[in-house]
Amino acid sequence: MKEKNTSTYVIGDVHGCFYTLQKLIAKIPNDAEIIFVGDLCDKGNFSKEVIDFVIKNKYRCVKGNHEYLMQKYLYDAVVHQKHSPWSEDYRYGGIQTYTNYLDDHQTMQKHLDWIQTLPMYIEIDNYFITHGFALPFYEHRDNQEYHDTFLLNRYEHEMEVAPSDVINIFGHCVFEEVIKHQNFYAIDTG
Numbered sequence: 001m002k003e004k005n006t007s008t009y010v011i012g013d014v015h016g017c018f019y020t021l022q023k024l025i026a027k028i029p030n031d032a033e034i035i036f037v038g039d040l041c042d043k044g045n046f047s048k049e050v051i052d053f054v055i056k057n058k059y060r061c062v063k064g065n066h067e068y069l070m071q072k073y074l075y076d077a078v079v080h081q082k083h084s085p086w087s088e089d090y091r092y093g094g095i096q097t098y099t100n101y102l103d104d105h106q107t108m109q110k111h112l113d114w115i116q117t118l119p120m121y122i123e124i125d126n127y128f129i130t131h132g133f134a135l136p137f138y139e140h141r142d143n144q145e146y147h148d149t150f151l152l153n154r155y156e157h158e159m160e161v162a163p164s165d166v167i168n169i170f171g172h173c174v175f176e177e178v179i180k181h182q183n184f185y186a187i188d189t190g
Helices: 018-025 047-056 065-080 094-101 105-116 135-140 144-152
Strands: 008-011 033-036 122-124 127-129 167-170 179-181 184-186
Touching: 018 047, 047 094, 047 105, 065 094, 065 105, 065 144, 094 105, 135 144
Parallel strands: 008 033, 127 167, 167 184
Antiparallel strands: 122 127, 179 184
């Protein structure tokens, strides 16, 4: 599904940092389309507020690996007290998300239902927006066997990238500054 838009801003991994996101949104023109590359949740203390904000404003978002983990483990952790490394190990960041939803099962279910609907990519003109570095797998974009790759693949500095007519905008890989290449933009600056 290709679309056309002239004023689009793509935002990298937010990871539950609601107030930082509010400061960023205030700098973007009101009429701009805003798209998120996933990982709205985990690590920060306000995953519920971030997801609610994105839903209420009808912003578009692709699924990130942390939404995938939240979708897979949150319900069991909150409702059945069945924990996993995601909800117990700080390296995954799910502890903060789990805590956000402990006393709010209704919002939790609403957010999990929304996450279920998130696409693996969004295409606008020749821009291919994904969570992980998916440019090498563009031709497989509609093949579900590659969806884990779209969530988890990383770009490494100096990695050789074949020329393409498509420009991949993605998060997932933390760099100090946005990495700009003729075929991609890595926008997760941590």
